[in-house]
Amino acid sequence: MTEPDRELIRVRGLNSFYGRKQVLRDLSFSVEANRIFVIMGMSGCGKSTLLKHLVGLKPSPPGSIYIEGKDISGWNHAQWNNYWLRIGILFQNGALFNSMTVAQNIALPLMVHTNLPKEIIEIMVEMKLHMVGLSGTGALMPSQLSGGMRKRAGLARALSMDPEILFVDEPSSGLDPITAAGLDELLLSLKETFGMTLVVVTHELESAFRIGDQMVVMDQGRIIAYGTPEEIRQMNDPRVQQFLSRRPDEEHRDYDSYISRLCKVKRR
Amino acid sequence: MKRLTDTFGFVGRWILGIFVGLGRIGIFFLSTLRGIAYPPSKTGLVIKQIYFIGHKSMFVIIFTGAFSGMVLGLQGYYALSKFGSEGFLGSGVILSLVRELGPVFTALMVVGRACSAMCAEIGIMRIDEQIDALRCMAIDPHGYLVLPRLMAALIAFPLLTHVFDVVGVWGGYAVGVKLLGVNPGAYWDGVYRSLEWQDIWMGIVKSLVFAVLTITISTYKGYYAGVDRGSRGAEDVSEATTSAVVTSSVTVLVADYIITSIML
Amino acid sequence: MCSVEINRAGDDGDRLDMSLRGKLVRGEVKAVMERMLREIHSSSNLKHVTVNISSLEWIDTAGVALLVLFCQRIRAMGGTFRLVKPNEKVLKVFKLAQVEGFLSIEDGNDRA
Numbered sequence: 108m109t110e111p112d113r114e115l116i117r118v119r120g121l122n123s124f125y126g127r128k129q130v131l132r133d134l135s136f137s138v139e140a141n142r143i144f145v146i147m148g149m150s151g152c153g154k155s156t157l158l159k160h161l162v163g164l165k166p167s168p169p170g171s172i173y174i175e176g177k178d179i180s181g182w183n184h185a186q187w188n189n190y191w192l193r194i195g196i197l198f199q200n201g202a203l204f205n206s207m208t209v210a211q212n213i214a215l216p217l218m219v220h221t222n223l224p225k226e227i228i229e230i231m232v233e234m235k236l237h238m239v240g241l242s243g244t245g246a247l248m249p250s251q252l253s254g255g256m257r258k259r260a261g262l263a264r265a266l267s268m269d270p271e272i273l274f275v276d277e278p279s280s281g282l283d284p285i286t287a288a289g290l291d292e293l294l295l296s297l298k299e300t301f302g303m304t305l306v307v308v309t310h311e312l313e314s315a316f317r318i319g320d321q322m323v324v325m326d327q328g329r330i331i332a333y334g335t336p337e338e339i340r341q342m343n344d345p346r347v348q349q350f351l352s353r354r355p356d357e358e359h360r361d362y363d364s365y366i367s368r369l370c371k372v373k374r375r
Numbered sequence: 376m377k378r379l380t381d382t383f384g385f386v387g388r389w390i391l392g393i394f395v396g397l398g399r400i401g402i403f404f405l406s407t408l409r410g411i412a413y414p415p416s417k418t419g420l421v422i423k424q425i426y427f428i429g430h431k432s433m434f435v436i437i438f439t440g441a442f443s444g445m446v447l448g449l450q451g452y453y454a455l456s457k458f459g460s461e462g463f464l465g466s467g468v469i470l471s472l473v474r475e476l477g478p479v480f481t482a483l484m485v486v487g488r489a490c491s492a493m494c495a496e497i498g499i500m501r502i503d504e505q506i507d508a509l510r511c512m513a514i515d516p517h518g519y520l521v522l523p524r525l526m527a528a529l530i531a532f533p534l535l536t537h538v539f540d541v542v543g544v545w546g547g548y549a550v551g552v553k554l555l556g557v558n559p560g561a562y563w564d565g566v567y568r569s570l571e572w573q574d575i576w577m578g579i580v581k582s583l584v585f586a587v588l589t590i591t592i593s594t595y596k597g598y599y600a601g602v603d604r605g606s607r608g609a610e611d612v613s614e615a616t617t618s619a620v621v622t623s624s625v626t627v628l629v630a631d632y633i634i635t636s637i638m639l
Numbered sequence: 640m641c642s643v644e645i646n647r648a649g650d651d652g653d654r655l656d657m658s659l660r661g662k663l664v665r666g667e668v669k670a671v672m673e674r675m676l677r678e679i680h681s682s683s684n685l686k687h688v689t690v691n692i693s694s695l696e697w698i699d700t701a702g703v704a705l706l707v708l709f710c711q712r713i714r715a716m717g718g719t720f721r722l723v724k725p726n727e728k729v730l731k732v733f734k735l736a737q738v739e740g741f742l743s744i745e746d747g748n749d750r751a
């Protein structure tokens with residue numbers, strides 16, 4: 108349990124590259140303990156990349172990410188393991204181990220890291236499956252699940268160690284509105300019950316405003332809005348307003364380069 | 376002149392690439408060994424992998440073992456009969472099998488059957504972010520994915536090699552004795568008398584070295600499938616698998632020569 | 640830390656009152672489970688088990704799983720199981736896991 112209003116994650120001027128291509132530009136924000144932090148933005152703007160930095164799957168430059176005040180770029184193996192034992196992650200594609208059943212997927216971290224008896228682990232697995240609305244699917248293989256079910260099984264796995272910090276990449280993509288609303292409630296009650304801190308990437312405006320305590324809106328690797336849901340709603344940045352009112356781009360933003368590409372095709 | 380520097384540049388880059396690759400695979404191997412000290416416990420995983428390797432390769436090994444032995448019987452008979460010394464057939468067959476063919480063919484068969492599958496499996500885990508998921512569960516992917524396979528191979532390779540040798544001796548017997556009429560007593564006598572501890576030892580050393588080389592190469596290729604290019608496509612896995620099989624096979628043959636020349 | 644306190648009562652030892660104190664979390668569950676199961680296996684005619692958790696400060700899902708397992712074992716033996724006086728925080732965890740009905744949770748005041 109963590110007391111609220113404590114800064115858990117601090118990001119300062121984070122830049123990120125794939126090869127020469129820059130995908131994150133000078134990001135700065137803070138995530139407070141026992142809050143739901145929502146990350147929104149257009150597809151391809153770098154949200155999943157940002158999560159990778161926060162969980163240590165992509166190395167961050169020194170001085171850009173602090174967790175509980177400590178710069179993660181200098182962490183050693185033991186410090187990372189320590190951190191990884193405290194967090195849970197839902198990957199955008201679920202990333203279930205496809206050679207194991209759903210139940211074995213969820214049980215794996217418990218089997219490796221705890222001395223819990225088998226019966227206890229089985230009950231815990233069944234409880235986690237029930238929380239995400241997948242009761243009775245434990246014996247199935249990941250390939251036998253639908254996309255939305257795979258996502259929820261991944262969430263159940265992320266919850267198996269009762270993490271202090273939960274990172275979720277688009278929990279409700281591919282889900283019907285009823286199930287998606289159920290997941291929103293689950294995330295809220297995880298925060299409420301366990302005092303969890305959540306970092307949630309989502310495209311669903313409604314769900315973002317329902318669960319978020321703090322949010323950022325990203326566009327092309329930059330943060331264009333950062334604040335509480337009310338502050339974001341009041342912001343009169345045109346791009347943010349366009350995002351919130353779900354208006355499509357009026358014209359193709361790279362119209363000239365699009366035309367030049369078309370012409371290149373003809374010339375060859 | 377320009378062409379010359381280009382050629383040198385190319386060769387230089389190529390050699391550099393080989394050294395970088397060797398360095399990386401060395402680090403990969405050491406990180407795998409480090410996994411011994413960390414959870415999870417490997418026993419169950421190792422048993423599963425022994426079963427996997429055995430189950431995948433047993434049939435081909437029996438099959439190729441039988442035919443290798445038979446062909447040795449045939450060739451040996453015709454070569455030896457020129458000097459009227461068919462009686463040495465048994466020792467020719469067993470020495471060729473135990474020292475050379477057994478370890479090499481077994482390794483090549485396991486590469487084709489089990490190592491390719493391991494590479495593909497790990498490659499898929501890489502492109503589907505499952506390896507990342509393992510890391511974020513504080514489960515060391517080297518220790519969890521690579522080490523059990525390596526340990527299993529160290530047990531399975533000598534056993535499978537042994538199966539190959541035994542089947543091969545009987546294959547030689549079938550052709551030499553049953554088909555071509557060599558005296559069975561002379562055949563078995565040759566088998567028992569010519570085999571020495573040194574030969575068996577050489578066979579075991581080879582199969583252990585091949586186990587380490589093939590498994591390390593195959594899992595390494597799968598583990599880094601698409602990583603250099605930063606891509607996550609199906610073709611990364613297929614490329615990794617092809618490269619794993621080719622590299623492992625070539626390495627087995629080269630290592631075989633080196634070990635033989637050292638131990639003879 | 641989680642400590643277990645046990646009182647046997649009733650005419651011929653058919654009642655068992657337990658109370659749990661502290662935090663019933665992942666690292667504690669194995670030891671507590673062994674202690675609790677030893678207790679129920681050592682008595683042949685156990686009928687009523689009450690677990691008082693008024694001094695239990697915190698529980699995680701491993702702890703909840705332990706209580707579920709325990710309850711299920713006792714019912715399978717034909718006994719009754721009651722869980723009394725969870726605090727607010729602990730009750731929330733039961734609700735999230737949706738086991739408060741199964742565990743027959745009582746305040747302990749209104750019903751005896």
Ligand SMILES: Nc1ncnc2c1ncn2[C@@H]1O[C@H](COP(=O)(O)OP(=O)(O)OP(=O)(O)O)[C@@H](O)[C@H]1O
Pocket residue numbers: 125130148149150151152153154155156157199605606
């Ligand atoms: N492995 C990679 N190599 C090169 N570029 C990459 C790689 N992964 C992602 N990118 C690029 O980085 C940018 C951000 O990708 P990211 O996956 O973070 O987007 P996202 O915001 O999560 O999008 P979505 O909402 O569609 O999931 C994209 O432009 C993408 O092309």
Ligand SMILES: [Mg+2]
Pocket residue numbers: 154155156199276
């Ligand atoms: Mg994404």
